[in-house]
Amino acid sequence: MPIERIRYLPLRGKITDAVSAAQCIQDGTNLFISGFTAGYPKLIPQELARRARAGERFKINLFAGASTEDTVDGILAEAGVLAWRRPYMSDRIMREKINRGDIYFKDDHLSSLSEQVRAGNLGTADVAVVEAVCITEKGHLIPTMSVGNTPTYVREGRRIIIEISDLPIELQGLHDIFIPEDPPYRMPIPIYRAADRIGKPFIELDPNRVEAILFSREQDRYPIFHEPDEVSRRIAEQILDFVRHEIRKDRLSPTLPWQSGVGDVANAVLAGFLEDDFFQEIEIYSEVLQDSVLDLIDIGKVRAASGSSLTLSDKARRRFFNEIYRYREKIVLRPVEISNSPEVIRRLGVLAINTAIEVDIYGQVNSTHVMGTHLMNGIGGSGDFLRNGAVSFIVTPSTAKEGRISAIVPMVTHVDHSEHSVDVVVTENGLVDTRSLTPRQTAEQIIRRCAHPDYRDMLWDYFQRALKERGGHEPHVLEDAFFMHRRFMETGDMRPR
Amino acid sequence: MPIERIRYLPLRGKITDAVSAAQCIQDGTNLFISGFTAGYPKLIPQELARRARAGERFKINLFAGASTEDTVDGILAEAGVLAWRRPYMSDRIMREKINRGDIYFKDDHLSSLSEQVRAGNLGTADVAVVEAVCITEKGHLIPTMSVGNTPTYVREGRRIIIEISDLPIELQGLHDIFIPEDPPYRMPIPIYRAADRIGKPFIELDPNRVEAILFSREQDRYPIFHEPDEVSRRIAEQILDFVRHEIRKDRLSPTLPWQSGVGDVANAVLAGFLEDDFFQEIEIYSEVLQDSVLDLIDIGKVRAASGSSLTLSDKARRRFFNEIYRYREKIVLRPVEISNSPEVIRRLGVLAINTAIEVDIYGQVNSTHVMGTHLMNGIGGSGDFLRNGAVSFIVTPSTAKEGRISAIVPMVTHVDHSEHSVDVVVTENGLVDTRSLTPRQTAEQIIRRCAHPDYRDMLWDYFQRALKERGGHEPHVLEDAFFMHRRFMETGDMRPR
Numbered sequence: 001m002p003i004e005r006i007r008y009l010p011l012r013g014k015i016t017d018a019v020s021a022a023q024c025i026q027d028g029t030n031l032f033i034s035g036f037t038a039g040y041p042k043l044i045p046q047e048l049a050r051r052a053r054a055g056e057r058f059k060i061n062l063f064a065g066a067s068t069e070d071t072v073d074g075i076l077a078e079a080g081v082l083a084w085r086r087p088y089m090s091d092r093i094m095r096e097k098i099n100r101g102d103i104y105f106k107d108d109h110l111s112s113l114s115e116q117v118r119a120g121n122l123g124t125a126d127v128a129v130v131e132a133v134c135i136t137e138k139g140h141l142i143p144t145m146s147v148g149n150t151p152t153y154v155r156e157g158r159r160i161i162i163e164i165s166d167l168p169i170e171l172q173g174l175h176d177i178f179i180p181e182d183p184p185y186r187m188p189i190p191i192y193r194a195a196d197r198i199g200k201p202f203i204e205l206d207p208n209r210v211e212a213i214l215f216s217r218e219q220d221r222y223p224i225f226h227e228p229d230e231v232s233r234r235i236a237e238q239i240l241d242f243v244r245h246e247i248r249k250d251r252l253s254p255t256l257p258w259q260s261g262v263g264d265v266a267n268a269v270l271a272g273f274l275e276d277d278f279f280q281e282i283e284i285y286s287e288v289l290q291d292s293v294l295d296l297i298d299i300g301k302v303r304a305a306s307g308s309s310l311t312l313s314d315k316a317r318r319r320f321f322n323e324i325y326r327y328r329e330k331i332v333l334r335p336v337e338i339s340n341s342p343e344v345i346r347r348l349g350v351l352a353i354n355t356a357i358e359v360d361i362y363g364q365v366n367s368t369h370v371m372g373t374h375l376m377n378g379i380g381g382s383g384d385f386l387r388n389g390a391v392s393f394i395v396t397p398s399t400a401k402e403g404r405i406s407a408i409v410p411m412v413t414h415v416d417h418s419e420h421s422v423d424v425v426v427t428e429n430g431l432v433d434t435r436s437l438t439p440r441q442t443a444e445q446i447i448r449r450c451a452h453p454d455y456r457d458m459l460w461d462y463f464q465r466a467l468k469e470r471g472g473h474e475p476h477v478l479e480d481a482f483f484m485h486r487r488f489m490e491t492g493d494m495r496p497r
Numbered sequence: 498m499p500i501e502r503i504r505y506l507p508l509r510g511k512i513t514d515a516v517s518a519a520q521c522i523q524d525g526t527n528l529f530i531s532g533f534t535a536g537y538p539k540l541i542p543q544e545l546a547r548r549a550r551a552g553e554r555f556k557i558n559l560f561a562g563a564s565t566e567d568t569v570d571g572i573l574a575e576a577g578v579l580a581w582r583r584p585y586m587s588d589r590i591m592r593e594k595i596n597r598g599d600i601y602f603k604d605d606h607l608s609s610l611s612e613q614v615r616a617g618n619l620g621t622a623d624v625a626v627v628e629a630v631c632i633t634e635k636g637h638l639i640p641t642m643s644v645g646n647t648p649t650y651v652r653e654g655r656r657i658i659i660e661i662s663d664l665p666i667e668l669q670g671l672h673d674i675f676i677p678e679d680p681p682y683r684m685p686i687p688i689y690r691a692a693d694r695i696g697k698p699f700i701e702l703d704p705n706r707v708e709a710i711l712f713s714r715e716q717d718r719y720p721i722f723h724e725p726d727e728v729s730r731r732i733a734e735q736i737l738d739f740v741r742h743e744i745r746k747d748r749l750s751p752t753l754p755w756q757s758g759v760g761d762v763a764n765a766v767l768a769g770f771l772e773d774d775f776f777q778e779i780e781i782y783s784e785v786l787q788d789s790v791l792d793l794i795d796i797g798k799v800r801a802a803s804g805s806s807l808t809l810s811d812k813a814r815r816r817f818f819n820e821i822y823r824y825r826e827k828i829v830l831r832p833v834e835i836s837n838s839p840e841v842i843r844r845l846g847v848l849a850i851n852t853a854i855e856v857d858i859y860g861q862v863n864s865t866h867v868m869g870t871h872l873m874n875g876i877g878g879s880g881d882f883l884r885n886g887a888v889s890f891i892v893t894p895s896t897a898k899e900g901r902i903s904a905i906v907p908m909v910t911h912v913d914h915s916e917h918s919v920d921v922v923v924t925e926n927g928l929v930d931t932r933s934l935t936p937r938q939t940a941e942q943i944i945r946r947c948a949h950p951d952y953r954d955m956l957w958d959y960f961q962r963a964l965k966e967r968g969g970h971e972p973h974v975l976e977d978a979f980f981m982h983r984r985f986m987e988t989g990d991m992r993p994r
């Protein structure tokens with residue numbers, strides 16, 4: 001019985017439908033929602049889209065934890081009701097509108113948004129809409145498949161709308177909710193191991209600010225993961241080989257936790273552990289936990305997995321829901337300011353693996369802007385992990401678009417992560433540890449080892465020309481630095497005809 | 498009597514001269530020295546330069562805390578004995594050789610080098626040479642005007658050479674030495690206020706590894722500070738106005754500590770407090786403490802000042818040495834991995850002010866490479882502070898080279914700090930808080946407010962053209978993004994004739 005999920009009785013009077021609940025959301029509302037690739041509200045966004053389709057003219061500012069797929073970002077972008085959206089998103093329609101300037105977007109490090117909200121830098125938190133599996137006897141919230149910024153949004157939201165999901169109630173106990181203090185008088189975040197629980201298993205809620213409660217049977221959209229292809233497998237293999245070597249040389253401890261970004265390559269790295277005997281009792285201190293984490297737990301290889309969301313394929317979800325009690329012993333979901341905390345990442349010595357759009361010969365990284373201008377998704381947590389990891393890996397297939405684009409370029413067209421923060425660059429062709437190389441040595445190695453054979457000569461020519469014509473610590477021929485991108489824009493291929 | 502400065506008697510037998518002490522430094526030696534704009538050894542570098550001039554052929558790899566001026570970097574670079582140099586440096590001759598590729602240089606975040614050394618990533622620490630004011634009864638070292646990476650170099654160094662300086666012995670008690678643990682099993686760095694002392698007032702030393710002790714009367718080179726000019730004063734004024742406003746609006750706490758980078762502008766910001774009544778009981782959590790800090794202490798405005806070195810003009814030094822006991826109550830010098838610790842900077846909520854070479858219309862920052870190719874000094878601690886400050890300011894005069902170069906450009910030629918980590922951009926013309934702006938809005942504001950009037954139209958034209966011809970979240974015309982730099986390289990002026 002859904003009503004039993006509201007165990008705090010005074011709140012049962014707040015049950016209503018989406019139409020009336022959403023009435024408090026009007027033109028100019030700042031809307032703060034749960035959701036971090038999973039765990040976003042569904043009914044209110046649908047209702048807002050419906051109102052727009054029915055002809056109502058209004059614009060809201062939408063703040064989430066991270067991406068919320070087409071179920072929220074897609075339909076709201078399409079409905080044309082968004083003035084602002086922050087932070088990270090990955091929806092196709094929203095992306096197009098952001099790139100046209102129709103939706104305002106500012107790309108924040110995920111670790112820092114909650115703090116900005118608490119400081120009031122994003123304006124008043126007019127309405128918070130959150131998905132939960134239940135409201136406890138004391139009136140607290142149990143979130144669903146993600147935590148993200150929800151604890152702060154619930155604390156700051158003037159009005160709160162709760163969508164009670166029909167996901168298994170056993171999710172209770174999965175989350176660890178801790179809102180850090182704000183400067184100047186604050187204490188350390190007391191996490192010393194990936195598994196440490198430092199907070200409460202629920203989000204504290206002021207019942208007086210609850211505007212409405214809805215019951216929802218809507219599900220998160222399932223991401224589709226592909227079996228690791230040859231490219232991802234090669235990237236994963238090289239990373240594991242490298243770390244194994246560093247451990248044997250006693251330059252890395254064998255018990256450092258791992259972070260692996262979003263997408264197929266990231267999934268493949270963790271999948272690589274499946275067939276590897278060297279690594280045992282793995283700890284994961286990451287952001288988004290994907291299918292591969294469950295696989296590793298099943299074979300007893302994971303000691304602990306910490307993240308801010310659990311984003312599972314349809315199949316993995318069913319497995320997870322059948323045995324939550326078992327996975328719950330290994331998995332902990334935290335607010336993103338904790339999963340991505342620079343302090344904790346650095347303390348634990350995380351091995352951080354993130355995917356780039358393109359990398360240049362000196363190791364500068366573009367994670368966000370295709371051809372320097374068009375936003376792909378956003379920086380997400382990549383900066384949080386890259387800048388603070390014990391070793392930071394940047395991975396990318398050496399080409400995109402069936403080989404017509406080289407992901408290794410003379411100069412990236414946008415920089416999200418500078419060479420100072422990038423340690424190791426990996427493509428399917430090879431791996432370069434830049435930590436003890438000069439920029440010129442890095443260039444030589446990245447061209448030789450990481451670039452795709454089709455592009456090696458062209459990159460080498462550029463580098464030699466820069467050395468001769470300009471020199472300097474990082475030789476570049478500024479007027480030609482983007483010649484490969486220009487060729488692609490003109491001919492649709494970075495290779496000459 | 499200098500010999501009394503070696504209070505640990507067994508070590509008195511190690512007193513020798515530079516010629517014999519330096520014999521353990523041979524071709525291929527990894528040499529780790531104290532020094533962080535101040536507090537570097539002088540005799541050994543001079544002896545090495547002498548050997549080179551006398552015709553001996555050898556190359557060493559030199560690692561310091563940060564820059565060591567011409568007294569070390571300059572003479573060793575000139576002598577041609579350096580294979581490698583890490584991290585930050587600021588000497589003219591060394592810079593030239595690095596840019597020619599004659600000296601290998603890798604630009605590390607200052608906070609991370611000690612940890613790399615302990616992990617063994619930089620090779621064995623063959624010889625450590627450190628400046629100290631004395632050796633205590635227990636055989637520990639009291640450093641001089643900086644701490645930098647010295648504690649780790651002394652711990653890791655296989656052979657240690659100590660240069661006993663004749664600076665006042667009262668420096669004892671100024672330093673706070675704490676080497677953090679290394680991952681994965683480490684605890685927080687327990688600093689909760691800028692003034693907190695968490696370590697010992699000396700550097701622990703294994704007397705068995707002491708190779709030689711020298712007495713030195715050589716002094717650090719005095720930096721020359723200029724009285725704040727109109728440009729620096731305007732920059733400082735705007736920052737103080739902005740912070741005052743944010744405090745009044747309750748978006749910032751009035752007690753956040755300040756960091757201010759190196760150089761005249763940085764000095765001017767702190768000088769700005771002298772004539773300001775709003776800010777009282779200031780805390781400084783910075784890297785290099787300069788003259789302005791003493792001035793502020795003298796008028797009772799500073800509650801605490803923490804840094805890794807004290808770099809004072811001739812005049813200020815004399816004042817400091819006369820009353821060390823008084824300044825010592827306010828000032829603490831720490832290892833750079835603590836002064837620049839991302840964990841601590843974030844916890845305290847530091848207001849971070851750093852100088853750029855150039856900034857682009859979207860807020861991307863170049864701190865290191867002139868025209869994208871030629872290294873100026875290095876990233877230093879700017880990334881440590883910028884990436885973790887509660888508010889990160891990037892400051893620069895709007896032009897360089899008598900107006901022939903605009904420091905506001907369409908696209909920076911090298912990126913050290915990405916827009917995601919830069920909050921506020923300030924020139925003498927104006928200030929832009931980018932935290933709630935889209936990239937396009939940021940561009941409009943930076944052009945309008947920060948750029949020099951001579952360059953505004955040219956930047957605006959570029960931005961409009963990029964908007965029209967390319968669009969996207971950050972419009973750029975890649976083939977023209979460096980048109981101003983190219984014009985400068987061709988004509989010596991970014992302005993058209």
Ligand SMILES: CC(C)(COP(=O)(O)OP(=O)(O)OC[C@H]1O[C@@H](n2cnc3c(N)ncnc32)[C@H](O)[C@@H]1OP(=O)(O)O)[C@@H](O)C(=O)NCCC(=O)NCCS
Nearest residue numbers: 261262263287354355356357358367377379380381382400
């Ligand atoms: C970089 C990023 C977009 C790669 O995503 P992915 O799913 O692993 O990689 P894909 O190869 O599928 O690339 C995604 C798209 O970018 C395109 N692309 C990749 N490299 C490209 C390049 N150099 N130039 C142009 N397009 C490129 C791909 O062709 C693909 O396009 P499509 O959607 O039209 O097929 C993604 O990892 C990301 O957003 N990263 C930033 C945030 C982050 O790192 N988060 C993790 C922190 S915990």
Ligand SMILES: CC(C)(COP(=O)(O)OP(=O)(O)OC[C@H]1O[C@@H](n2cnc3c(N)ncnc32)[C@H](O)[C@@H]1OP(=O)(O)O)[C@@H](O)C(=O)NCCC(=O)NCCS
Nearest residue numbers: 758759760784851852853854855864874876877878879897
């Ligand atoms: C950026 C930095 C070089 C500016 O130094 P500064 O002493 O404040 O500034 P100056 O205006 O004197 O500039 C130094 C030189 O760079 C030149 N310069 C400045 N901007 C320039 C530009 N856009 N293009 C070309 N040259 C430029 C100046 O003309 C000057 O040259 P000169 O030595 O031939 O006179 C310096 O702050 C730095 O090295 N920063 C990086 C490290 C850092 O931030 N450390 C602090 C962290 S705690």
